[in-house]
Amino acid sequence: MPRPGTRVFARVIPGRDPVGGSAIVMCNRTHIDLPADLEERVMGTFSAGFTGRHKRGAEGADLPPGQYVTHGFPVLSAGPTPQVPLDAWRLEVAGEQGVVQSWTWDEFRALHAEEVIVDVHCVTRWSKLGTTWTGIPVEALLADVELDGDFVVASSYGGYTTNLPLEDLLDGKAWVAFEYEGEPLDPEHGGPARLLVPHLYFWKSAKWLRGLRLQDDDEPGFWEQLGYHEYGDPWREQRYWGD
């Protein structure tokens, strides 16, 4: 979170005006309030004319703080893309006592699916607005399960895990998605099926989903063990521990 009253002197380096033809020398010092994790960078060297590919709050969109709209769909991966043959694919829900429910691919696809259009926000600052997914609401998967835990660990083929409170998976807030933009979900984007929890940062939307385990304690997952925020609300900019 930005520290109130943070003041940074931006050291602006003489450079060429990318629009005009003559060189401008800018020596004025400016007071800027910045979130803590941008401070260090502002002290760096500005490259005249560089803005990156991002656009802030384009088209009047309501964006969480610190995010930029992207029109691509970056692939970020912590490991090799698992290749899961559909006849071997299983989705399991487990409680403290063990597996209580599981679906084969055919059983999973026979469930009632819905199409949703949501915005997704990645902790690396890109946001993608109006993305279309088809999936099974998580509460439908948990309908016949005794909800005997307040927290969930979502686990993926390939070993990735992430943790969330159970209530963040219910009441129309989460799906297990198998299609993106009307097409089967690509393995590089988490196919055959991934968790989709758009109200939290996108690292919580575990790709290559294989299981949801209900438990009493909040158990940090792959990135939460290493600095990422345990909850991850983009609207409160909860990117890292202590935010």
Next chain:
Amino acid sequence: MDTASTYLDGNAAAGPLGDFFGFDITTTIGRCAACRGVMLMAQCRVYSAGPGLVLRCASCDNVLIRLVVTGDRAWLDMTGLACLQIDRTESG
């Protein structure tokens, strides 16, 4: 999709890891805690996941090192690495 094409060499982590350690870790030798295989850190597989970097064993894919770097803090997890061997002589 070719899964092999998503990783880089340990070399790609030289900058971010060097920032953390203060020296170039890619020429050090590491032992994987899972398969006990020994390799040059330059030869492990680097996956870049935004602010998180993951180094995996080239033999067994075990996560050797995880690194998260933000503007004011960094986190390093090396629980997948059993040990590191560093050359203390002056390198050319």
Next chain:
Amino acid sequence: MGRLSWQRATVVDIREETATARTLTLEVDGWSGHRPGQHVDVRLTAPDGYTAVRPYSIATPENGSRIDVTVALVEDGEVSSYLFSGSEVGTEMEVRGPLGGWFVWNRDDPVPVQLIGGGVGVAPLMAMLREHDRVAERHPMRLLYSTRGPETLLYAAELARRTQNPVPASAVTVLHTRNPSATAARPAGRLTISDIAAYGLPPSPRTRCYVCGSTGFVEAAIELLLKAGFATDNIRAERFGP
């Protein structure tokens, strides 16, 4: 080891290599020197504090505080598009390095060296080749440089000069994958094991190979080298990504 803090760098020269690549000469404040094969991280900072970092190989051997980086335009690449068309002499950025202690060739390494580069992956290999020339190293060095066609050929003038005036102990063979050229060594096509046999060094146990390019190129080249009889421990690779 090099300083690992960010250092200011200024573009002092630009050479347009092809329609999609250029070489920038950077003057780096307080550069501590580097070895052929090493790279730098380049950091660009926008006025609002947004930053982007990408690694680039150094294409030249040590030259005071100057380093050359060759930038190939990447589709949708925010850094490469800025370096390729948004930067000019006087543009400033930051670099961190030199980085990488393994994918290097030292002038004191008394071994034959085989270099295989795909596309802009040839850049760090050029640093090694130019250093090899400069110190009049006698152990043989061969470069196999695979690129789409004459329209994508980097360092074209320099490579043409080498063909006119061959350098003892080192040789460069340019191979095209797609578009033929009158001066190419053989008709266009992907790198094959016969290319390695015809234009490379023999697979002696001492020969060290450096392979650099896209991940797909590197994987294919390594497979060919192993099939040709080179020792896996003697192959060093640098993958640029897909």
